[in-house]
Amino acid sequence: MPEPLIKLENVWKTYLLGKVELSALRGASMEINSGDFVTIMGPSGSGKSTLLNMIGLLDIPSQGKVFVKGKDITTLSEDQLSQLRGRTIGFIFQEFNLLPNLSALENVTLPMVFQGMPEKERKEKAEELLIKVGLKDRILHQPAELSGGERQRVAIARAFANSPEMVIADEPTGNLDSTTGKMIMEILTEFHQKEKKTMVVVTHDPNIAHYSEVIVNIKDGQIITNHQQAAEVLWQK
Numbered sequence: 072m073p074e075p076l077i078k079l080e081n082v083w084k085t086y087l088l089g090k091v092e093l094s095a096l097r098g099a100s101m102e103i104n105s106g107d108f109v110t111i112m113g114p115s116g117s118g119k120s121t122l123l124n125m126i127g128l129l130d131i132p133s134q135g136k137v138f139v140k141g142k143d144i145t146t147l148s149e150d151q152l153s154q155l156r157g158r159t160i161g162f163i164f165q166e167f168n169l170l171p172n173l174s175a176l177e178n179v180t181l182p183m184v185f186q187g188m189p190e191k192e193r194k195e196k197a198e199e200l201l202i203k204v205g206l207k208d209r210i211l212h213q214p215a216e217l218s219g220g221e222r223q224r225v226a227i228a229r230a231f232a233n234s235p236e237m238v239i240a241d242e243p244t245g246n247l248d249s250t251t252g253k254m255i256m257e258i259l260t261e262f263h264q265k266e267k268k269t270m271v272v273v274t275h276d277p278n279i280a281h282y283s284e285v286i287v288n289i290k291d292g293q294i295i296t297n298h299q300q301a302a303e304v305l306w307q308k
Contacts, residue, residue, distance in 0.1 A: 074141040075102040076237060076269055077126050082135035084121050084292075095121040096132070097292040103285075105236065108263050108270045110280040113289035120241070122289060123273050127239050128156040157186055161230030165242035167222045169214040175201055175225045176210045182232040193232075200228035204258055220251035227258055237269035238262070244279065256282050 084096040095118050103109055103126065113119045124130040125137055128144060137144045139159060144152060161182075169178045176197050183193035201210050204224040214222055223243065230238045240259065244252030260282055263270045272279055280286050288296040 073105065075138070076105045076107075076140060077103040078138040078141075079122075079125060079132075080136045080138070082125055082132040082137060084118075084125070084130070085133040095292055096125070098135070099125075099289070099292070099294050100135075101287060101294055101297055103237070103269060103271060105269055106267055107285055108260075108283045109272070109285045109287060110283035111271065111273045111287045111289060112275065112277070112280055114275065117289045118292040119273050119275075119289055121292075122294075123239060123241055123271075126271060127160055127162065128152055157182070158233060159236050161233065161235040161238040163223070163226050163230045163238065163240040163243050165245040167214070167219075167226045167246075169222055169225055169229075171214050174211045174213055175206060175217070175228075178214070178225055179229045179232055182229060186233050188233075196232065197228070200231055201225070204228050218251075219247055220254065223247060223251075223255050224258065227255070227262075231262060231266075231268070235268075237271060239271045239273070241273045242275070243272065244274070244276065252276075252279075 079099055079101050082096050082099045083094060085092050085094045099122060111119055111122060125132060128139065131137065131145055139155060147155065170181070173181070176194070179197035179200055180193045183196065198210060201207065204227055206221060206224055206228070209217060209221055214225070217225065243259070244255055247255060256279060259270055259272070262268050272283065274280070285297070287294060
């Protein structure tokens, strides 16, 4: 059986606030296998963001271990961790996080610049991705000229720029109306199904969970349920 793509083993994350210790994660253990579509759910302050930071290799645990394909990330230098994250994981944020002075095309090419891809190749790849998310006529527009849904589609294209094995979406529909949010989830589902990409969506919206195959519930820093659901139960599809 292949190694899980990401594995958390009894992970604790403790912050010092003045003289008070606050544990945002308390013994969290979970596995994400290649090709999974996972939704992480929990109320505000439950530890969702800290769990996302662990899965996304943005932070390391205070205790416990995080493995990427069997490799313990706590043994890596900051540079090695950054390279592994850049190759393995794409990120989609609620606030889009696009650079305002760059076009849609330039925003999408940026992650490929950091990975050293030649200019011609990265431009072709960015155009291909923007067409795939339905923005063929918006390629040279800057973020201020795009709607919220269009900006999020640029962010999705950027997340897939380096052909990551996994994409993490943090509240990807949080700033969008329900119709636009549904369209965004359908785009992510298509990437999951057609490109066989591993998807992890962090949300408080139960409608989003219906798109996934695995639901992880977190409360007070602890994973309280981690179960499969039928892949056919796709919300209003």
